[in-house]
Amino acid sequence: MSRPVLSTHALDISTGTPVAGLFVELYKQKTDSWVLWHNTATNSDGRIQFPFSNDSMSEGIYKLVFKTGDHYKNLEIKTLYPFIEITFEIKDGEHYHIPLLLSPFGYSTYRGS
Secondary structure, eight states: OOOBSEEEEEEETTTTEEOTTOEEEEEEEETTEEEEEEEEEOOTTSEEEOSOBTTTSOSEEEEEEEOHHHHHHHTTOOOSOSOEEEEEEEOSSOOEEEEEEEETTEEEEOOBO
């Protein structure tokens, strides 16, 4: 099996801690619709390494949907964002690390390594 193609990491910048147990869905775009490919939750370090290799995850447009509203509701904290969608394109068979830096009222993302 080749190296996994996709991973993510969620960090709450308002507390400076990983976001453990954050539910995340992975979708792949098919023509004009989205197909759910995988769903899971972040581990105790706020990370997910998706179980797809270059052989099983083809080029295309994908999105990660982070269920931030549920997370903050469980903590009894108000948030502006019920969920956060990050859409990205896989083109070249490389590893894609898509981190999410969040707080109840803001977020940022980038391509990590």
